[in-house]
Amino acid sequence: MSEISFDGRVAIVTGAGGGLGRTYALEMARRGAQVVVNDLGGSVDGQGGDDSAAQKVVDEIKAAGGEATPNYDSVSTPEGGENIVKTALDAYGKVDIVINNAGILRDKSFAKLEWQDLDAVLDVHLKGAFYVSQPAFKAMKDNGYGRFIFTASNAGVFGNFGQTNYGAAKMGLVGLSNVIAIEGAKAGILSNVVCPVAATRMTMELLGDAASALEPELVTPLVTYLASEACTFTHEVFSAAGGRYARIFVGLAPGWYGGKGHVPTVEDVADNIDKIEDQTGYIVPTSIADELGALLPILS
Numbered sequence: 097m098s099e100i101s102f103d104g105r106v107a108i109v110t111g112a113g114g115g116l117g118r119t120y121a122l123e124m125a126r127r128g129a130q131v132v133v134n135d136l137g138g139s140v141d142g143q144g145g146d147d148s149a150a151q152k153v154v155d156e157i158k159a160a161g162g163e164a165t166p167n168y169d170s171v172s173t174p175e176g177g178e179n180i181v182k183t184a185l186d187a188y189g190k191v192d193i194v195i196n197n198a199g200i201l202r203d204k205s206f207a208k209l210e211w212q213d214l215d216a217v218l219d220v221h222l223k224g225a226f227y228v229s230q231p232a233f234k235a236m237k238d239n240g241y242g243r244f245i246f247t248a249s250n251a252g253v254f255g256n257f258g259q260t261n262y263g264a265a266k267m268g269l270v271g272l273s274n275v276i277a278i279e280g281a282k283a284g285i286l287s288n289v290v291c292p293v294a295a296t297r298m299t300m301e302l303l304g305d306a307a308s309a310l311e312p313e314l315v316t317p318l319v320t321y322l323a324s325e326a327c328t329f330t331h332e333v334f335s336a337a338g339g340r341y342a343r344i345f346v347g348l349a350p351g352w353y354g355g356k357g358h359v360p361t362v363e364d365v366a367d368n369i370d371k372i373e374d375q376t377g378y379i380v381p382t383s384i385a386d387e388l389g390a391l392l393p394i395l396s
């Protein structure tokens with residue numbers, strides 16, 4: 097495989113002032129991309145702000161001979177999202193890549209969670225990714241090229257105690273990516289999702305002894321690949337942790353059908369629950385049309 101280059105490509109990485117986002121920005125810049133390094137520079141729970149986080153990463157990129165521009169806006173408002181994209185358009189004339197990575201945590205068990213903790217987490221992760229991606233999508237459409245990466249989490253895709261707000265926001269991003277993948281296809285815009293596990297300030301306490309095997313740099317190659325011209329697929333979700341990369345998918349199994357004209361009862365469901373639950377012969381639909389395509393021949 098020839099070396100994957102980002103020469104001539106313009107990338108936005110949100111939350112790139114530290115943790116995983118910093119590694120993506122450094123790696124793409126090292127491979128020739130012009131990078132907008134966005135970071136509000138707040139605490140893990142989303143308090144405060146500090147321009148130095150983004151600025152330091154820009155300095156690091158420039159010291160290594162790369163090209164980058166800082167942006168200090170919060171992703172969590174429509175104006176912030178617009179301005180992050182405007183930063184790329186003003187500095188480099190286009191946007192080819194958006195890595196939606198900015199994130200915060202407000203973990204509490206469901207019974208104790210307050211609505212403010214829900215709002216704050218949805219605002220940064222789900223709405224923030226929407227606010228940055230929509231203006232970027234419009235700019236990409238004009239150029240006929242684009243790569244989106246959304247950062248979900250195994251906490252949403254698989255579930256994790258104490259993270260109802262975060263899990264809901266992260267699973268929402270899978271839906272957002274799936275629809276952007278469908279709407280962007282004709283314009284050469286691909287959209288995929290990563291579920292990383294890495295030792296960062298966000299997870300240090302949670303990971304304990306496992307932290308040493310989970311360096312953020314071990315997530316970077318997969319995300320860099322998804323951001324590159326070499327990536328040709330879309331509408332997918334990947335786990336990336338400790339250098340192991342694996343596909344995650346939502347499958348649809350054949351299920352049980354009582355036959356034409358049969359009006360099913362709750363007892364039918366109980367009697368056939370093993371068939372309804374059976375995963376054998378599943379498909380992985382890439383749109384509602386795929387589900388209907390599998391269903392209609394059975395019903396007719």
Ligand SMILES: NC(=O)c1ccc[n+]([C@@H]2O[C@H](COP(=O)([O-])OP(=O)(O)OC[C@H]3O[C@@H](n4cnc5c(N)ncnc54)[C@H](O)[C@@H]3O)[C@@H](O)[C@H]2O)c1
Binds near residue numbers: 136
């Ligand atoms: N580390 C993991 O194991 C893990 C697991 C699953 C998902 N994630 C996700 O990966 C992403 C990166 O997390 P990380 O582990 O590198 O943590 P991190 O705290 O080091 O990085 C998150 C960055 O986002 C920035 N940020 C927060 N709110 C922002 C806002 N409103 N606008 C702009 N920037 C903002 C922070 O300042 C910070 O630099 C997050 O979306 C996180 O939820 C991480």
